[in-house]
Amino acid sequence: MRTLIQFSRGNTSKQAHRDLPDLRDEELTRDGFDGREAVLYRRNDPTTFRTTGRFRATSALLNEVKPSDLTDAQGSAQRLYHNTDATIWLSRRAEPMPFFRRNVDGDECWFVHRGSGRVETEFGPLTFEPGDYVVIPKAITHRWVVESGESSLLGIETVGELRAPTYVGLGRHAPFDPDVIRVPEPAAEESTEAEYEIRVKYDGEYSSLFVDHHPCDVEGWKGDYFPFAFNIRDWNVIMSDSLHLPPSMHVFLVAEGINIINLLPRPFESVSGVERIPWYHRNADYDEIALIHGGNSLGRPLKAGLISHDPQGIHHGFPERARVKARREWDDHTRIEWEIIMIEAKRPLKLDPVLHQPPTG
Numbered sequence: 001m002r003t004l005i006q007f008s009r010g011n012t013s014k015q016a017h018r019d020l021p022d023l024r025d026e027e028l029t030r031d032g033f034d035g036r037e038a039v040l041y042r043r044n045d046p047t048t049f050r051t052t053g054r055f056r057a058t059s060a061l062l063n064e065v066k067p068s069d070l071t072d073a074q075g076s077a078q079r080l081y082h083n084t085d086a087t088i089w090l091s092r093r094a095e096p097m098p099f100f101r102r103n104v105d106g107d108e109c110w111f112v113h114r115g116s117g118r119v120e121t122e123f124g125p126l127t128f129e130p131g132d133y134v135v136i137p138k139a140i141t142h143r144w145v146v147e148s149g150e151s152s153l154l155g156i157e158t159v160g161e162l163r164a165p166t167y168v169g170l171g172r173h174a175p176f177d178p179d180v181i182r183v184p185e186p187a188a189e190e191s192t193e194a195e196y197e198i199r200v201k202y203d204g205e206y207s208s209l210f211v212d213h214h215p216c217d218v219e220g221w222k223g224d225y226f227p228f229a230f231n232i233r234d235w236n237v238i239m240s241d242s243l244h245l246p247p248s249m250h251v252f253l254v255a256e257g258i259n260i261i262n263l264l265p266r267p268f269e270s271v272s273g274v275e276r277i278p279w280y281h282r283n284a285d286y287d288e289i290a291l292i293h294g295g296n297s298l299g300r301p302l303k304a305g306l307i308s309h310d311p312q313g314i315h316h317g318f319p320e321r322a323r324v325k326a327r328r329e330w331d332d333h334t335r336i337e338w339e340i341i342m343i344e345a346k347r348p349l350k351l352d353p354v355l356h357q358p359p360t361g
């Protein structure tokens with residue numbers, strides 16, 4: 001809901017996130033970053049606190065999580081987070097799948113953090129490389145063929161149908177031109193084996209189908225339902241020169257209760273007095289997951305492979321020292337070079353035990 005009703009009380013800046021008084025600005029927002037909101041001007045860093053119980057930010061390094069598919073070609077991805085709308089998986093497959101898969105529980109969107117190869121689908125093969133999203137809609141038979149020796153793939157499985165949001169006022173070619181979507185060319189395969197296994201995920205359980213022909217035997221396809229790939233290099237970042245825009249400007253795909261967002265390299269805001277570093281915030285209606293794919297901020301490399309979870313309503317954001325540095329080194333940096341994949345989840349996410357950290361409170 002957007003409303004022109006707004007009040008300001010006490011010590012504030014005339015424009016949000018610009019020409020701050022000597023205070024810390026924090027956004028408290030509804031509906032992601034698209035609803036009602038308040039900016040609070042605080043004396044202290046709101047992200048400095050001790051906690052007990054489940055309400056806490058957590059993080060993990062993907063290369064310290066070891067799914068069974070890392071060492072066993074017959075193995076599977078590791079579940080990391082889940083709610084009733086979505087499941088977030090990690091696959092580190094090092095060898096081609098010796099079987100085919102079909103997920104009839106939902107759509108799958110895999111972000112390729114590391115690794116390359118191809119996904120063989122009924123529609124034809126799709127190559128993949130770091131920075132790709134590979135989207136495999138519900139019920140499509142496919143097989144991952146990793147060619148790089150090891151991979152690191154973050155999977156977002158959604159119960160609802162994944163689709164591009166409506167970008168109001170941006171035209172046909174922003175934030176991405178549909179021409180950059182890669183779709184498979186049909187490549188019907190000869191049957192060389194007596195039997196092929198298709199592992200079907202249905203209601204959270206796997207069954208195996210066995211067919212006497214290669215599952216990829218399609219000579220042609222048409223329609224608006226297909227697997228595809230998209231690389232983040234082809235994303236056109238929408239920005240303002242005078243205001244740090246919120247993640248809701250950078251949504252790639254949505255499904256019921258889920259937003260998938262790209263935070264990618266771009267020029268810094270250049271108008272004097274603007275806060276360049278994302279403000280402290282509380283995303284009151286969405287849990288946030290952020291995967292650092294790579295890049296740097298203010299000349300310092302970001303920790304690639306770090307995945308973090310911030311429950312809805314928790315204070316989080318870059319540390320105060322990054323804000324101070326951004327103001328002090330204003331003339332030294334003209335761009336922010338981050339590559340961050342963010343997932344917003346409307347319903348609270350549960351963490352799998354591999355991610356549990358001992359309470360510090």
Ligand SMILES: [Fe+2]
Pocket residue numbers: 281283288310316
């Ligand atoms: Fe956030």
